[in-house]
Amino acid sequence: MDHLADVAVVDPRDGSITPHQDIHFSAGRIASIGSTASPGGGRTRFVVPGFVDMHAHPLNLADPTPALRLMLSFGITGYRQMSGTPALLxxxxxADSRSPRLLATPGSVLTPINAGTPAQAAAEVRRQAAAGADFIKVAVATPVVYAAIQAEADRAGLPVVGHxxxxxxxxxxxxxxxxxxxPGLGLLAGCSDHEDHLRTAIAGAPLKAPPFPIPFAGRIAEILIRRIVLNPAQLTTPAMLDSTREAIDTFTEDKARALARHFAASETWNCPTLIRVKAQQLCADPVFPSDPDLRYATAKERKAWTAAAxxxxxKFDESQRAVFAEQFALQQRMVKILDEEGAPLLAGTDAVGAAWVVPGASLHDEFDLLSEAGLTPLRILQTATVDPARFLHREDVSGTVDPGKEADLVLLSADPTAAATNLHQLIGVxxxxxxxxxxDLNPLRNSNTAAA
Incomplete structure (x- = not known):
């Protein structure tokens, strides 16, 4: 099929809808859009830009193909890979029309293993810049090491993202x-009346670099991160939970809004990955093993996720799990505050590797959690379409349904600006x-379990 006939085109910039349009494709692009030559009397079909998962890890897999096709089957036509390797660079x-488009990737994630001192960190940034990384991803760093990372990234013209x-x-x-x-207390510490005390408490012991170069350090870091990534909340200590309790009890709305305004003014984006945060902090919630989308996960993944729960x-008793639940509720509230104050947001999931986070399906879980947080259906649509295009400086080729742009689209059976649940009503990609x-989409969804 080289065109879509009689569809309603949704503009995610303002939510306006132009009905009865024909969209023609050529060489993977939108060739033209115009009034339909043959209006039908059936149910309206709505066209939006393809969804973008702005925090994903499918290329960590030895064979990412099944996960990528699963993502495509849920309307994800592009993604930001959040952990790279020298080999990936x-x-x-x-490019493969049966998989989402890789939009950006870093090199190896920065940790004390490959960036434990300012000098090591700066050298690693230089290596990744020379290898063609699109950005620098930080997982664990002290403030001093971070300063060196940021300074070297600035010299290389690369953005820094991460934890x-x-x-x-x-x-x-x-x-x-x-x-x-x-993650962790993260933004909540900056919204507390006890901010200085919390910042000292959560800093912990200084992270030390290995005393000598370790062969294959990047590979070692990847293995360690994969083990931790299943559920990092499992590493939470009683002292960390005490700090979480303190942050919750001393949360101040005025400070939260001031922080959100700072992010808005400085163009600091947040990718909340609420589904990931919920799956960590509420890992034992029975809602997860009862999720029907688990049928799209492999048997190995389901076994590991059940063990993590x-x-x-x-490890955590009922009162401790209650603290995690309160923390998650406050983080959802923080997302609403960010949105209300104009701080830019991106939709992401942290698939693949995280417990209970099913590739593809988890972006729709994210839509629901953003809706629970109080974002409007249009804002949710924007976080997965036009906003990623703006963040990645790809507005000229993506983010809206316009002639000349990439023909990466989602077809819905209901108006996505009327209700967030309508974002789930996929009838075509x-x-x-x-x-x-x-x-066509059903076999793509089943390919992940077939590869188990």
Whole structure:
């Protein structure tokens, strides 16, 4: 099919809808849009730009193909890979209309193993810049090491994104995007009347670099991160929970709004990944094993996720799990405050590797959690379409349904600006001009479990 006939085109910039349009494709682009030549009397079909998952890890897999096709089947036509390798920078996957488009990737994630001192960190940034990284991703760093990372990245013209360094004043981190609202206390520490005390408490012991170079350090870091990433909340100590309790009890709305206005003014983006945060902090919640979308996960993944939930329940008693639940509720409230104050947001999931986060389906979970937080259906649509295009400086080729732009689209059976649940009503996906009907999408979804 080289065109869509008689569809309603949704403009995610303002929510306006132009009905009865024909969209023609050529060479993977939108060739033209105009009034339909043959208006029908059936149910209206709505066209929006393809969804973008702005925090994903499919390329961490030995064979990412099944996960990528699962993502496409849920309307994800592009993604930001959030952990890279030297090999990935040398050999990025070729474009494939059966998979989402890789939009950006870093090199190896920065940790004390490959960036434990300011000198090591600066050298690693230089290596990644020379290898063609699109951005620098920080996982764990002290404030001093972060300063060296940021300075070297500035010299290389690369943005820095990732986890906030523990113990840093969040207003002094010049990240292009903050992931997972911190993670941990992260932004909440900056919204507390006890901010200085909390910042000292969560800083912990200084992270030390290895005393000598370790061969294959990047590979070692990848293995360690994969083990931790299943559920990092499992590493929470009683002292950390005490600090969380303190942050909750001393949360101040005025400080939260001031922080959100700072992010708005400095163009600091947040990718909350609420589904990831919820799956960590409420890992033992029975809602997760009862999720029907688990049928799209592999048997190995389901086994590991079930074990993670059992470990979480064993380690934390009911009162401790209640603190995590309060923390998540406050983080959702923080997302609403960010939105109300104009701080830019991106939709992301942290698939693949995180417990209970199903590739593709989890972006729709994120839509629901953003809706629960209080974002309007249009704002939610924007966080997965026009806003990623703006963040990635790709407005000329993506983010809206316009002639000349990439033919990466989602076809919905209901108006996505009327209700967030309508974002789930997929009846087709167009990737580089190739049309996938509902019948085409089902085999893509089943390919992940077939590969188990």
């Amino acid at each position: 040398r050999n990025r996957p070729a 906030l360094p523990t113990g840093i004043d969040v207003r002094k981190a010049r990240y292009r995007s903050i992931e997972h609202l911190g 059992k470990a979480f329940r064993r 167009i990737r580089a001009g190739r049309h996938y009907s509902t019948d």
